[in-house]
Amino acid sequence: MIYFFYGEDDFNIDEEIGRMKAELDPNFLEMSYKYYSALETEKLNFNDLISILKTQPMMFGKMLIVIDFYKSLTKTYDDKEIEQFEQAFQDNTENTDIVLFVKFPRDDDKKKPDARKKLYKLLMKQNAKEFAPIPTYKPELGQWIKNRAKLYDLEISQDGAETVISMLGNNLRQIDSELQKLAVSVYPNKKASPDEIKEYCTSNEDLFALSDALMKMDFSTALSEYNKLLDKNHPLRILATLQTMVHKWIIIKANSGKLSPFELMKLTGMKEYPIQLAQGKMKSTSISDLIKLKRNLTECEYKIKNGQAIDTEREVADAFIVR
Numbered sequence: 506m507i508y509f510f511y512g513e514d515d516f517n518i519d520e521e522i523g524r525m526k527a528e529l530d531p532n533f534l535e536m537s538y539k540y541y542s543a544l545e546t547e548k549l550n551f552n553d554l555i556s557i558l559k560t561q562p563m564m565f566g567k568m569l570i571v572i573d574f575y576k577s578l579t580k581t582y583d584d585k586e587i588e589q590f591e592q593a594f595q596d597n598t599e600n601t602d603i604v605l606f607v608k609f610p611r612d613d614d615k616k617k618p619d620a621r622k623k624l625y626k627l628l629m630k631q632n633a634k635e636f637a638p639i640p641t642y643k644p645e646l647g648q649w650i651k652n653r654a655k656l657y658d659l660e661i662s663q664d665g666a667e668t669v670i671s672m673l674g675n676n677l678r679q680i681d682s683e684l685q686k687l688a689v690s691v692y693p694n695k696k697a698s699p700d701e702i703k704e705y706c707t708s709n710e711d712l713f714a715l716s717d718a719l720m721k722m723d724f725s726t727a728l729s730e731y732n733k734l735l736d737k738n739h740p741l742r743i744l745a746t747l748q749t750m751v752h753k754w755i756i757i758k759a760n761s762g763k764l765s766p767f768e769l770m771k772l773t774g775m776k777e778y779p780i781q782l783a784q785g786k787m788k789s790t791s792i793s794d795l796i797k798l799k800r801n802l803t804e805c806e807y808k809i810k811n812g813q814a815i816d817t818e819r820e821v822a823d824a825f826i827v828r
Contacts, residue, residue: 641774
């Protein structure tokens, strides 16, 4: 079957793909599972891509092919090429599952693929599923946190879930990482109180001085505060928190004067006073610089997770510099 996964919630896209991969025979995983990253798909020409879509299983059993389709979906194809895509989809066998996924950065104004493109219309006829973030004001987020904690043999109350949200927002990847750390920290206890969550989880508040400097594009101060945080935090944890924060800053900067305080609160999950503080601190900061900063952080995270970063700490520090 052909699957088309898209949206801003990259964590749940990865989770869904992971569940599909777990169903494969582990004895033949090298032959039955193929993953094509963004770097690999950028180098593929059209014929290579079609050839991959027509791949047949090497042995008995299921085969799973996962393709980062972001770049491919942004390209323009003529009618003959669209026909080849359609034919490849039709020729897909029941023993081959192909997942084409598109992860949109949270500061991407599109949020969805261009519905005018013929390839998009074709993909939407397949098993298409959108993965959207859970807003912080929705009760589903608190329930997700409690359910996720159970995977790590940890119980969190409703108050505890709300504490997590107040500290981390709705970044599921960061929340999941903090829950794992929390489960280890409170062991052998299997319950975590709101006070323990505040003690052991990395809060957005821990990055206050760093974020304050970045809001003002004060890079020397930002680097100094970053070095202080490294004493008790891994660079990736700092990076994950900043990703969420900068996303909120972009929303605030882009919509100040356009939306009411209540609307900004709903979009960001922040309270009114912190929003007002952020507006004041970013008064002289352009939205283009904030977008560049977000892009730097996203590219940095990609390099680290794909093993391209030689010095992780330095890679994160370099991402702070907006040129």
